[in-house]
Amino acid sequence: MQDTELRKIIQAELEKDEPDWHRIEHASRQVVDSDPDFIRFSVDAAHIQRLGEELVAKQETALSELIKNAFDADASKVTLTFEKHAGLGGALTIEDDGSGMTEDVIRDAWMRISTAAKANEPTSPRFGRVRAGRKGIGRFAVQRLGRQLLLASKPAGSPLGYRVNFDWERDFQPGRNLQDIFSGVERFEKKSEEQGTLLQIRNLRDVWPDAAIERVWRSVILLQPPFELAPVQPSTTGSPTADPGFQVVINGVSQAEQTKKFSIESDFLARAAAIVTGSVDEHGRATAHVVSAKLNLNDTEIFDLVMDQTGPFSFEARYFIYVPDMLSGMKQATAAQMGRQFGGIRVYRNGFRVLPYGEERDDWLGLDDMASRRNTILLPSNNRNWFGQVRLDSSANPAFEETSSREGLLENQAFTQLQTFLQQALIWAAGRVGFKRDRKVTAGQRDFVSVVKPSQLIRHLRIGGQASGSDSEEVLKAAEAAAADYEKQVEAKLAESLEYEEMLRILASLGISISVFGHEVKGAQDNFLAHLAIVRDVIAGLRNDEEKGALGHELDDLASASDRLLDIGGYIAGLMSSTESRELRTLSVRGALERFTRQFGEYMRKQDIRFDEPDVQPSHLRTVPMHSSEFDTVLLNLLTNAIKSMRKAKVSDRRVRMDARHVGRHVVIGFEDNGGGILPENRERVFDAFFTTTTGVEDDGVAGPGTGLGLKIVSDIANSYGGVARVAEPSDGYRCRIEITLLEASEQEGRQE
Template identity: 40%
Template sequence: MSNILTKLKTALQQELIKEPLNFERISELHDQLLALDPQATRFTVDAQHIHRLGFELVGKQETALSELIKNAYDADATYINIDFKDYDKQGGTLIISDDGNGMTLFDIRENWMRLSTSDKEKNPLSPLYGRSRAGRKGIGRFAVERLGKQLLLETKKKDETKKIRVHFDWDIQYKSGKLLTRIINPIEQFSAEQNAHGTTLRIGKLWDKWTKNDFIQIWKSVLFLQPPFEIPLCHRASKNDIETYAPDPGFKVRLNGELRNEAVPELSIEKNFLANRTALIKGWIDAKGKGHFKVHSEILEFEDKQDSEDNYQEVGSLEFEVSYFIYNSKLMLSVHQARQFGKKLGGIRVYRDGFRVLPYGEPSNDWLQLVIGERNRLLKAKNENFFGHVALTSAENPALEETASREGLVENEAYKKLCDFIKECLEWATLRVASYRQLENEQVNSNSKNHQASASGALQEHIDELKNQPQGSSIDAHQMAHQLEKVQAIVKKKEQKDIQYSEMLRVLASLGISIAVFSHETGGAVTRLKASLTNLHSRILSACQNSTEINEHFEQVNQTTNRLGDLASYISTQIEHSVTRNKDNIALYAVIKKFIEQFKNYFNTRKISFEWEVIPNVLRTAPMHRSEIDAVLFNFLTNAIKAMERNNAEQRCIKITATRQDNFAIIRFQDTGAGVADNIKNSIFNAFFTTSSQNRQDEIAGPGCGLGLKIVSDIAKVNKGFVRLSEPDTGYGCCFEFGVPISSKQLKLAEV
């Protein structure tokens, strides 16, 4: 053994004085020397271990791609482009590029090439935007081996002058029987633009072919890579008391040239889906381990809170939020559409440090045992009935650690307590919802009985009338039957009106979905149309002599295009405000100003002058929906336009004022139309009463269906306010007043 040791020492000394150094030979001699140490033994790693890490720790191809997307996010990238070439068969190519921080040669050697590096443990937040880094195990890089047999890595840090390129051939170089430390990966350095930065991974000879369904799985993974809800503030941090991280511009994923909403629009988390929820359930554990629950239902009009009797100290502080859906036509408009969305994407997902932990929330993953658990006898719910997330952090929930495979949490005592906490909250909340639904049903039945009682009362009045007739009067069965028919006709007419009103509201609600799609498409079409018109205009001018006539025609086209754009913008804004069920104190100055700005071009083309004022300009309503105020203004506007059209008013003027009177915020809407005739003043707030012709249409006012003022009246009632005709100012023909209570804060200030 001494002879072998002497020969190795001599050989190593000779290699160390050569120029240039043969690093591969030095590494070989170094390993042989270490193997002869009589006092110790050391682990060695076979090169085949890379393959096992790639295929066994990152088993699914979509998981592998998700790991690479996470790495780009960790590197402060604002985008990542994923491009497949010849992906429909084995042996294709995948190019992944981002604009992240990039790496130096030191970073590559000390972090990227080191197995299970602790770099992200030591630096849990990204340097530029302070993002909570997703990686903790240092194995994400081996996802590239899971995807393909070859890798060409190119990377550059900002302000560096050289780009670095490293080549890996997993299939040829990393074979069984070779030591991992003996594998050589050639490095190239070449000049590049100084401000350029980021990393590109060119993965060649893909192991698998990729189908359309595979891409849908990728998008689904990307869809929930980060929570579809606002990240709690504890997931972001400052560097210190003085220096803060740069504002995070966001992170976009583009696959084969398309964003998710473009590639798979049916996977978009549409606000319309969340707006259909029966209730919003929230739970949190405070610093003392005490659990708290809250449930709020807009549709059932109740809110409740509860504290848990158990202690969850082992879990740590956390928050979770879940939308609860009951697929019932009484609670949502499109049950089929909502259920299909729930089946695709329903479930309660877990996010750790801002990133998704699989497989929680997948359709086949019943991690809370909602289906098979004993509690389900009360819950009567499963994954598709819930859509939400649990937010964990490594700082607040250190016992909730991910497994080495990055697919799931270690199922220790803290994990079991976490499951107990969430199930306790869901059970309590769903029972509260069931209780209020029962109460509502009782109220509906009571109202139905009252309706029947009123009909019976009307009949009784007629019977009493007949009884009170003078003696000797001829009261026969024919008279009784006639009176009964009259009462039945009144009741039937009332029922038909109620049914007609409900049906029309359902039609309008369904129509709103189509309008939402139309406004989205119209907005994009208008933008493209304007660009095309500008280009066409310049081309025609260069070819024609009479530029004045050409300019006049193009000005008319531009005006029409602008009106169409304004309308699309208004509809988009209304949809944005309508899909949320949250109420707020509405600042009337901002709402009225925005309303007027959106129709500015329309008013100019119709030669309508506008005057408005809000006193005081900080006037706010009690909590209500923003869309309700917009609906009131829009309905008043359409009525005013039609009235001025019918009146052929020479001076077309509209005046909106908002003032405080006692405890109410009152909006006065005036126009120079003919006003409301005395004989119809008592009917204008009834459903389906209209004076508009269905044949005369305007791009803003539209045809009349007789629901506008009825909707305004309903909005006033539900918000404990009023709507009424009022005396207009001099020069105006009509004035509507809409009043709702002011905000409690302004009310208290007034009392002080």
């Protein structure tokens, strides 16, 4: 239509007493669109169809979105009623008791595509709930489910309610402009206290048999975290109204009843081999903790990861090993089926499930891929071995946004950091469990010796270790290979043990001589110092200033050397004295580190090494009951290794630093130096017996020659007190950091000391 004709239509309508404003708007838009100097986007009416059918792919996802909308509307209950759903063309009614929508909300929010209303108001007005939806497209789930919709809403406190009918296929035809589609609004009277929203979806697109309803229930139940229901968010609006909680009813069956039916807590989760928890704090520090009562395991790990995009969050997971001895009486086949059905790490944002994470065959953490390659980790580590959840919050974790399809999170830098941390934490935890079970963790693990007897291996293969369909010949071959490997490992371990024991006998004999030396030095100390004082008095009485000065310098050097000798002798005597007593007692970490610093202060000054004051946070940290001599042995071995490393690297500005902090149930002690560092390929080997990189380094009498046993002894002491020794990333200005973890004293043990 020509521009002139359009203007005439507009003019004619404006001259009427009751103009057709729809016609005026349509003609005006055509006039604007015909402007040769400007163009703009327009939306085809069929876009509504695509939003519903393509952006919300699964019917369970569509239904979940509508349930979330009820939660956002401060509903305490939402009821879903299916009619004639066993065949095509049925109906579904979704009714909640939420706050309802006013006419303005229907026009400006519900009818507006991709509105920012929920982003601008992130919490609900009555209960202060953190809203589950953000994109403003959840309403198009109704189009995905059926061909017609009746929307009826009763806003709280209003005398009027509103009804709107939508026929998606009749009205929203391809080729029509979306702005030309109008839906009539019907107003009806209601009581002011009546509130809520009703969605009646007619002519359903899918068949909903009982199995599909069961999938919906499973989806509804898992909308909330599986281990414990997420606490209802406290109100941030200042409203005193308490949140009554949120319940779902489908076809007259309550969520509480179905939760019991589909519960996996008592029959499955309780049989986990271990429980793994982890978190990233507000400073970006990533920590994981693994506990297993079955294996007497309780370990903590701090990961050297950059977590500057995620914000603080936490996760929890159960780890399952599907062999009879790890399932506490549950049938292996039943447990494996549960793992296939429910296994995986789920993601919850604002308390609601984000799909598809944790769905069957969704390997978002790459666990199945690593397990299939077998060159990364040999332990059970597939998705089906894990059942857990990650908790995210829109305020604490703003970088995590759901995609427009509601199927997953945007894969940005925060998402990548989350993936990396979870993957490393789970693999670390599986490794700790494997260590406790005497299993080989990686294909490249050196000097591993399994204590699993061949008879146990054969039993495992016979019960379920082999794939279905394997014949007896294959089982026997596998068992024979396992037995031969076991024998080879035992022989290698025996040879290593003999060598280790021989070295320990030599060191024990040497220890007797050292003990005698320490006692002799301590006994001679007072006499030696007295004679030095007499000599100093004699020199002071000399009249020849030249001789007096020269002898004074010689005496100072002698006194300095004697101080060094007496410090070492006193340290050895004290060490041997504490070793003679087998009494265990809790140790003040700060006291032990400061005492060690003072004991070797003079020696370190002679070595031109800056020995920084220990940093202990909190200052009252105490270890579990242990021998003080063992604590000192750990520090002495780390110090001598640092000295040899700095000397080998020819470092001029030598520095050593000690620190300690509280992590979970452990004390983590760090020892750093700026020597040559440890090569990546040697990080796992430095704690092996007889491995050394300091051969050929000059012996100064304290650091001693490298025997390859120092860090092995350190590791053994840490293990004996519930901890580990590991190579960690050093602080700025340092090249090497060794961390020792020891169990922390319980509150009762601390009071007894």
